[in-house]
Amino acid sequence: MGRRPRNPLLPFLLGCLALAGCRQDMHDQAKFEAYEHNAHFADGRSARQPVDGTVARGEAVEAGPFETGHDANGQLLSELPVALSRELLDRGRERYNIFCSPCHSVAGDGNGMIVRRGFKQPESFHSERLLASDIGYFFDVMTRGFGQMSSYASQVPVEDRWAIAAYLRALQFSQSARLIELPAGDRQAVMAASTHQRPGNHGPGNHGPGNQDPATGHGEDGH
Numbered sequence: 001m002g003r004r005p006r007n008p009l010l011p012f013l014l015g016c017l018a019l020a021g022c023r024q025d026m027h028d029q030a031k032f033e034a035y036e037h038n039a040h041f042a043d044g045r046s047a048r049q050p051v052d053g054t055v056a057r058g059e060a061v062e063a064g065p066f067e068t069g070h071d072a073n074g075q076l077l078s079e080l081p082v083a084l085s086r087e088l089l090d091r092g093r094e095r096y097n098i099f100c101s102p103c104h105s106v107a108g109d110g111n112g113m114i115v116r117r118g119f120k121q122p123e124s125f126h127s128e129r130l131l132a133s134d135i136g137y138f139f140d141v142m143t144r145g146f147g148q149m150s151s152y153a154s155q156v157p158v159e160d161r162w163a164i165a166a167y168l169r170a171l172q173f174s175q176s177a178r179l180i181e182l183p184a185g186d187r188q189a190v191m192a193a194s195t196h197q198r199p200g201n202h203g204p205g206n207h208g209p210g211n212q213d214p215a216t217g218h219g220e221d222g223h
Contacts, residue, residue, distance in 0.1 A: 067158055069139035077136030080169075082162050092167030095160045099152060108171045120148050125168060126175050138165040 032038055032046035041048075065071055066081045082088065097106060105112040108125035115121045123130060142161045145151040156164070179187055 066162075069136040069143065076134040076140060078134045080135055080162065080166055082159075082166075084166060088163050089167050089170055091160065092163035092165070092170075095156060096164050096167050096171075099156055100164065103149070108168070108175070122147075122149065125172055131172055131176065135165050135169060138168050 034047070036046045037044050038046035065077055069077055071077060101112055102114045103112045103119065103122055104110055104125065105115075110122045110124045125131075139161050141149065142156060142164065143151060143153045152161070179190060182190065
């Protein structure tokens with residue numbers, strides 16, 4: 001039994017189908033490209049100016065000191081622009097431990113878990129430079145980033161950035177405060193713990209070198 005002859009119109013029909021799929025709708029889209037002329041408008045421009053009152057994504061509607069960390073003269077704020085409270089510090093500690101401690105560590109010395117795994121170590125919050133920095137500086141770095149650190153403005157709201165900045169001040173104070181600056185009850189607790197931890201001490205009245213006197217904030221060696 002012989003083979004049936006192939007239809008001579010089949011290749012032609014297949015070619016027509018292929019050509020029908022070669023449309024340019026996706027390539028030549030019905031849109032204006034950048035700087036393309038548009039005769040519809042009197043100025044001939046396709047790109048239009050934003051309407052009055054347009055706010056860019058991420059831009060504060062009223063960018064004052066609270067939103068920017070700078071005063072009217074463009075200087076970094078030296079004081080917290082919100083009321084300091086225990087609730088604010090608690091919130092700042094929570095946000096710090098989530099967003100900051102992986103690099104800066106819980107103690108703020110820059111030896112966080114990510115650093116211990118090879119990331120570049122950030123400067124300690126207890127360095128002389130950062131101890132002397134304005135509180136607005138920390139807010140500004142969280143907002144805009146610095147060095148290896150990217151901006152956290154999209155992740156941490158303005159209120160939480162100030163809460164973290166306030167907590168950073170408390171964290172700095174905890175590592176550099178003199179004994180005389182602590183409340184009386186805290187001074188006694190620190191001295192009692194120091195007495196029991198030092199080898200060779202025989203009682204609460206035996207203050208070795210380096211123990212701070214609660215009345216002066218200095219040890220027996222004068223420092």
